Amino acid sequence: xxxxxxxxxxxxxxxxxxxxxxxxxxxxxxxxxxxxxxxxxxxxxxxxxxxxxxxxxxxxxxxxxxxxxxxxxxxxxxxxxxxxxxxxxxxxxxxxxxxxxxxxxxxxxxxxxxxxxxxxxxxxxxxxxxxxxxxxxxxxxxxxxxxxxxxxxxxxxxxxxxxxxxxxxxxxxxxxxxxxxxxxxxxxxxxxxxxxxxxxxxxxxxxxxxxxxxxxxxxxxxxxxxxxxxxxxxxxxxxxxxxxxxxxxxxxxxxxxxxxxxxxxxxxxxxxxxxxxxxxxxxxxxxxxxxxxxxxxxxxxxxxxxxxxxxxxxxxxxxxxxxxx
Amino acid sequence: xxxxxxxxxxxxxxxxxxxxxxxxxxxxxxxxxxxxxxxxxxxxxxxxxxxxxxxxxxxxxxxxxxxxxxxxxxxxxxxxxxxxxxxxxxxxxxxxxxxxxxxxxxxxxxxxxxxxxxxxxxxxxxxxxxxxxxxxxxxxxxxxxxxxxxxxxxxxxxxxxxxxxxxxxxxxxxxxxxxxxxxxxxxxxxxxxxxxxxxxxxxxxxxxxxxxxxxxxxxxxxxxxxxxxxxxxxxxxxxxxxxxxxxxxxxxxxxxxxxxxxxxxxxxxxxxxxxxxxxxxxxxxxxxxxxxxxxxxxxxxxxxxxxxxxxxxxxxxxx
Numbered sequence: 011x012x013x014x015x016x017x018x019x020x021x022x023x024x025x026x027x028x029x030x031x032x033x034x035x036x037x038x039x040x041x042x043x044x045x046x047x048x049x050x051x052x053x054x055x056x057x058x059x060x061x062x063x064x065x066x067x068x069x070x071x072x073x074x075x076x077x078x079x080x081x082x083x084x085x086x087x088x089x090x091x092x093x094x095x096x097x098x099x100x101x102x103x104x105x106x107x108x109x110x111x112x113x114x115x116x117x118x119x120x121x122x123x124x125x126x127x128x129x130x131x132x133x134x135x136x137x138x139x140x141x142x143x144x145x146x147x148x149x150x151x152x153x154x155x156x157x158x159x160x161x162x163x164x165x166x167x168x169x170x171x172x173x174x175x176x177x178x179x180x181x182x183x184x185x186x187x188x189x190x191x192x193x194x195x196x197x198x199x200x201x202x203x204x205x206x207x208x209x210x211x212x213x214x215x216x217x218x219x220x221x222x223x224x225x226x227x228x229x230x231x232x233x234x235x236x237x238x239x240x241x242x243x244x245x246x247x248x249x250x251x252x253x254x255x256x257x258x259x260x261x262x263x264x265x266x267x268x269x270x271x272x273x274x275x276x277x278x279x280x281x282x283x284x285x286x287x288x289x290x291x292x293x294x295x296x297x298x299x300x301x302x303x304x305x306x307x308x309x310x311x312x313x314x315x316x317x318x319x320x321x322x323x324x325x326x327x328x329x330x331x332x333x334x335x
Numbered sequence: 336x337x338x339x340x341x342x343x344x345x346x347x348x349x350x351x352x353x354x355x356x357x358x359x360x361x362x363x364x365x366x367x368x369x370x371x372x373x374x375x376x377x378x379x380x381x382x383x384x385x386x387x388x389x390x391x392x393x394x395x396x397x398x399x400x401x402x403x404x405x406x407x408x409x410x411x412x413x414x415x416x417x418x419x420x421x422x423x424x425x426x427x428x429x430x431x432x433x434x435x436x437x438x439x440x441x442x443x444x445x446x447x448x449x450x451x452x453x454x455x456x457x458x459x460x461x462x463x464x465x466x467x468x469x470x471x472x473x474x475x476x477x478x479x480x481x482x483x484x485x486x487x488x489x490x491x492x493x494x495x496x497x498x499x500x501x502x503x504x505x506x507x508x509x510x511x512x513x514x515x516x517x518x519x520x521x522x523x524x525x526x527x528x529x530x531x532x533x534x535x536x537x538x539x540x541x542x543x544x545x546x547x548x549x550x551x552x553x554x555x556x557x558x559x560x561x562x563x564x565x566x567x568x569x570x571x572x573x574x575x576x577x578x579x580x581x582x583x584x585x586x587x588x589x590x591x592x593x594x595x596x597x598x599x600x601x602x603x604x605x606x607x608x609x610x611x612x613x614x615x616x617x618x619x620x621x622x623x624x625x626x627x628x629x630x631x632x633x634x635x636x637x638x639x640x641x642x643x644x645x646x647x648x649x650x651x652x653x654x
Contacts, residue, residue: 080474101494103500154364180384239368
């Protein structure tokens with residue numbers, strides 16, 4: 011367990027990888043003592059120190075119980091996705107005589123109203139451009155916000171904060187009429203544009219705060235060397251803000267992928283349905299098709315969950331920075 | 336200082352032609368950087384908000400604006416029993432109206448998830464493997480909220496639901512029911528689900544605040560003989576209090592936007608007889624399901640914003 015990976019804590023001096031790799035962390039030859047250092051403590055004491063005390067053991071037990079309790083619902087969902095309906099109704103926690111089957115996944119994949127195969131592709135088609143464009147335009151707009159004075163700066167800033175507080179329902183009516191008028195209603199492009207406009211607010215604010223923390227000296231040096239503002243943006247600002255851009259990418263991807271309200275309003279043809287939109291349809295009329303719902307849910311949530319697990323550091327740091335800065 | 340001196344001072348300030356040049360170059364650069372993003376932001380975010388703010392004072396024929404009617408939409412909305420049902424509110428019977436029910440969410444969800452988040456952050460703070468524990472609790476926040484709603488539906492199912500099984504095991508068989516479809520208790524069941532998700536987020540914020548506390552402070556308090564309670568009250572709490580403001584405000588924003596969970600459990604009606612409808616659901620139904628009532632939808636959405644806006648301004652001033 012490497013606790014030094016904890017995103018909130020600075021690395022301890024002894025575990026600094028750079029220091030170890032370039033050899034500066036080691037003693038020089040004449041510093042090496044003649045004899046090996048004696049153990050300061052005998053093994054019994056060391057063992058006693060390493061073994062947690064009773065209250066501490068209890069603390070571990072509570073912590074692990076709580077954490078497991080917190081994911082039990084997802085365990086249930088996962089189990090249900092792999093078992094036939096009659097076994098799910100008996101209770102997914104009964105393990106004896108368990109039949110594992112991929113039937114549910116197959117059914118969800120080819121679900122008749124809107125197959126997940128299509129829905130997942132649709133979600134990807136909407137999410138990828140919505141994330142990339144927001145990153146580019148957001149970084150471009152954040153740069154002047156962090157570095158220059160210009161008229162209307164305070165007004166724009168205020169509007170960004172206003173939009174960040176506003177519920178998505180508030181922009182639905184206006185965007186519905188706009189998209190209908192320009193003929194983009196019920197198209198990928200329409201939904202992508204809505205997501206871009208909605209995401210830009212927090213992204214600009216987030217990247218501006220990050221850029222304020224980067225010293226200006228580099229840019230000033232480049233300016234004296236005759237670099238234009240565009241060159242400075244491309245060769246200094248963008249590379250320096252990579253960690254923040256990764257955070258933006260992860261969080262914005264999760265937001266757009268998971269979004270339910272915007273697709274529900276702006277996507278009306280079943281062949282354009284996004285994955286989160288299809289899931290409530292799978293409930294059926296009388297008996298809920300738990301296996302089908304579970305399999306569809308697992309397929310939809312696996313993408314943001316894997317993204318979170320691989321880029322956890324950026325996700326968590328970004329989340330904390332986005333709301334506390 | 337005469338005008339003459341003033342003009343002289345201006346002339347002395349660098350070469351005149353060059354500064355104009357620089358200013359124009361700067362203005363062009365600013366436009367190139369700002370205009371693409373801010374145009375989209377204006378059209379798809381600011382524009383619709385202004386549109387709603389203006390439109391809430393007009394009468395509507397389906398999707399097109401008619402004539403100015405002043406406060407008519409506002410008065411009509413606040414008299415609508417779907418928004419506040421005073422009679423049921425007095426007797427504490429659901430449905431009490433979306434506004435009352437949404438505020439009940441705020442009152443229960445926000446304090447409980449805040450306290451749980453802080454408790455968990457403290458519990459995990461110095462354990463080995465805390466990263467994994469935190470990720471397990473946080474996982475729900477990364478999952479689509481519509482899935483959260485469906486999972487709740489599954490947990491509370493009378494046959495297949497693990498919650499009802501738990502009740503059977505502890506001998507409360509008579510309490511077994513379809514929790515999300517029982518009008519008088521469903522809202523509490525859904526709020527519990529909201530707390531389940533939000534606790535992970537709050538724990539994350541508190542964890543980062545706790546990690547920033549200098550451990551030597553706590554050590555020296557220990558040496559001075561302060562017990563866990565004193566250490567919490569005199570050292571930890573004052574240092575995490577600013578984060579609490581953020582946690583509470585983010586919680587309120589999240590709760591007033593809650594839509595997916597309620598939609599998954601009760602559809603666009605917000606449960607049987609609208610028993611656990613919230614403001615977002617009312618906006619959706621008024622705007623996009625016949626009979627279409629854009630005026631009411633805009634008023635309800637603005638109410639959502641008006642509740643949250645001062646809090647967001649508070650966060651902005653802090654930062």
